[in-house]
Amino acid sequence: MFATSPQPRMGRRSSAVHLSQANRQPLRLPHTSPLQGEAVPSLRPIAAGPDAVVIAAPAKLNLFLEILGKRPDGYHELETLMLGIDLFDTLEVKSIPEPQLRLECEPVSLSNGPDNLAIKAAEALRRQVNRPDLGASIRLTKRIPTQAGLAGGSSDAAATLVALNHLWKLNLPKADLALAAAAVGSDVAFFLDLPAGWCTGRGEIVQPEPLARRLHFVIVCPPIGLGTADVYRRLTVPASPLSGEAVRQALRNGDLEALGRALHNRLQEPAFALSPPVQDLVRQLTDLRPAGGLMSGSGSACFALCRDRDDAQRVAAAIRVRLSQGAFSSTRVLVVQSLAHDDAS
Numbered sequence: 001m002f003a004t005s006p007q008p009r010m011g012r013r014s015s016a017v018h019l020s021q022a023n024r025q026p027l028r029l030p031h032t033s034p035l036q037g038e039a040v041p042s043l044r045p046i047a048a049g050p051d052a053v054v055i056a057a058p059a060k061l062n063l064f065l066e067i068l069g070k071r072p073d074g075y076h077e078l079e080t081l082m083l084g085i086d087l088f089d090t091l092e093v094k095s096i097p098e099p100q101l102r103l104e105c106e107p108v109s110l111s112n113g114p115d116n117l118a119i120k121a122a123e124a125l126r127r128q129v130n131r132p133d134l135g136a137s138i139r140l141t142k143r144i145p146t147q148a149g150l151a152g153g154s155s156d157a158a159a160t161l162v163a164l165n166h167l168w169k170l171n172l173p174k175a176d177l178a179l180a181a182a183a184v185g186s187d188v189a190f191f192l193d194l195p196a197g198w199c200t201g202r203g204e205i206v207q208p209e210p211l212a213r214r215l216h217f218v219i220v221c222p223p224i225g226l227g228t229a230d231v232y233r234r235l236t237v238p239a240s241p242l243s244g245e246a247v248r249q250a251l252r253n254g255d256l257e258a259l260g261r262a263l264h265n266r267l268q269e270p271a272f273a274l275s276p277p278v279q280d281l282v283r284q285l286t287d288l289r290p291a292g293g294l295m296s297g298s299g300s301a302c303f304a305l306c307r308d309r310d311d312a313q314r315v316a317a318a319i320r321v322r323l324s325q326g327a328f329s330s331t332r333v334l335v336v337q338s339l340a341h342d343d344a345s
C-alpha cells in the first residue's frame, strides 16, 4: 500500500446554511463529466433565483511544470502550462443582507471555516473593494479530489470571485479579480482565463494559450493526498531548467504525439520520493501506451494523455483491471476531456 502516512483529504464539519428553499436539495451530479460533450458554463454564473447564482468550477491539469528558482519570499518561480478539464465542483452562491460569509459543504467533512479557499476569496474581494458590509452564503458540492494537484480549491476560489463580483454588483474587470485571486493562492488566477494558460511568476501571471482541439485524458487519483508545501520542500531546483516551447507549440498545433513527448513536471521527483506508489501509477499508465503520462501539479493525481475518446476508454478499462488486481484498488479512475474556448466565458 502507500508508504506515506495518510493525509486526511477533508477537514472540519459544516454547519448547515441553506441558500433558499428552492436550493435545499444538493445537486446530484455524477462524479465526472456531468456536462460531457456539451458547452460547459465554466466560471459563468447562472441565475438561480433572486440574488443567487450557480457556477461550475473545473479542475485543471498541468501539462508542463518547470521550476526556475527559489524566491526570497519562499515561493518558487515557475513556468507551467495549465488546462481546464470537465471535472467540476459546483457552487451555489447567494448574496445575503447580513455582513457574514457562510459556507456549507458537501461532503460535510470538508472544512467550511476561514481556511476554505472559497471563504478566503470572498474575504479578499471584500477587502479589495473595502466593503466589509457585504455578505454571502455559499453551498459547495465537491467532486474534484483534494490534495491531488487538480486545484479544486483554487477553482472554487475563482468561481466565488466571479459569482460575488456579479451578485455584489461590483463590476470589477478581470485584472482586478486577478489581483484578489493572487492574494488567495498561486493557481487561482488561471481559472479566470480558461481553457488553457501559460502561467509564470509563482503561477499567478497568466497568458491565455490557444488550444487547437479538445484533449482526452484518463486521471487516476490514489487514496492518499500530497501536501503542496511538502512537495516543494523536497524539490531540488534544476541547474538547467527545461524550455516549455515544445509543449506550447504541440498544444497550438494539436499534435498529440509531440505533446505526449513534451509532457514534463519537475515536481514529480519530490512527489515520488514522498510517495513511491505515485511513481508506479505513472509507470502503469505509460505502460498502456497512451500519447503520454504524467503527474499533475504537486500530485497525487496522475494522468494519461490519450489520442481520442475511444483511446481514453481503452486506457481507463485497462488501468481499472490492473488497479483492481494490486494494492491500488481504491484509486479513482476518471475519463475527462479538456474544456474548449467555446466553453469559457
Ligand code: C5P
Binding pocket: 074, 075, 076, 077, 078, 184, 185, 186, 187, 201, 202, 203, 228, 229, 232
Ligand atoms: O500559493 P499556494 O497557497 O497554492 O501555495 C501553497 C504552497 O506551495 C506555498 O506555501 C509554497 O510552499 C508552495 N509553492 C511554492 N512556489 C509556488 C507555488 C507554491 O513554493 N510557485
